[in-house]
Amino acid sequence: MGRKRKGRDISGWLIIDKPAGPTSTAVVNKVRWAMNAQKAGHAGTLDPEATGVLAIALGEATKTVPYITDALKSYAFTIRLGQATNTDDAEGEVIAESDKRPDDEAIKAALGRFIGEIQQVPPQFSAVKIDGERAYKRARSGEEMDLAARPLWVEELVLTDRPDADHATLEMTCGKGGYVRSIARDLGAALGCHAHVTALRRLWSGPFDASDGLSLAQVEEMARTDRLDPYLLPLERGLADLPEVRCTPEGAARLRNGNPGMVLASDIEYGEECWASEDGKAVAVGIYKAGELHPSRVFNA
Missing domain, CATH: 3.30.2350.10 (Pseudouridine synthase)
Structure with a gap:
């Protein structure tokens, strides 16, 4: 035990x-x-x-x-134009500089390439694993790694403020696995001036x-x-993005034992993931098939 x-x-x-x-x-x-x-x-x-x-x-x-x-998230962040750092944020060492300062219109024009389904290379100082070891641990020892690009869905990326010539504030809504520091780094490269993040705030995450x-x-x-x-x-x-179905009493009992259980559903399609409730309380998450939920996660009452 x-x-x-x-x-x-x-x-x-x-x-x-x-x-x-x-x-x-x-x-x-x-x-x-x-x-x-x-x-x-x-x-x-x-x-x-x-x-x-x-x-x-x-x-x-x-x-x-x-x-x-997996839900969408929204970030507000400020970037410093004209400087690249080894961490892609203000905590790192400056590794490149430029006197070029793009105007607002140039920044807005460049943002389009970072919207939609993009490929993003994580920062060198990140928690990505390389041969079982975190990238940031290797980066701290001075190793430069060739990190593979990863897909990222960017719903929205807009310029919201321009405090001065050296700084720009943006808001981004994106899916799972996004690195704001990589957005800043790549935007700076696209603008030909370098950039890194100086401030970052997550505004919302899914329903929170x-x-x-x-x-x-x-x-x-x-x-x-x-x-x-x-x-x-x-x-x-935490299940706000999944459709809800309701259990019959017998179905709830079966689901709590990890077995498929009968549920009441109207607009759920065969094979769709959803969650089952009894009296408003979550019983299980699973796949809907022909009137039954086949559970993948069961909640203890």
């Missing part, structure tokens, strides 16, 4: 408006401690200096993390918005009390 986890058996989402400084893992650990939760994880890493929405999943909600990770998030100071103030509990969102929020 496995050892029982310490802490409370609670499930749901706690949304944090992450400050600059801590890693995403450090924030997860802080929330897990503050909530005295048995299990916690996050849906999408933010760099230490980045701010904004970091969705923390607790308990059974961790089973819905992939659906938030940074404006609804708690600060770490608030979490620390209410830590280890029941005052944090009202801020816990139901795990079903």
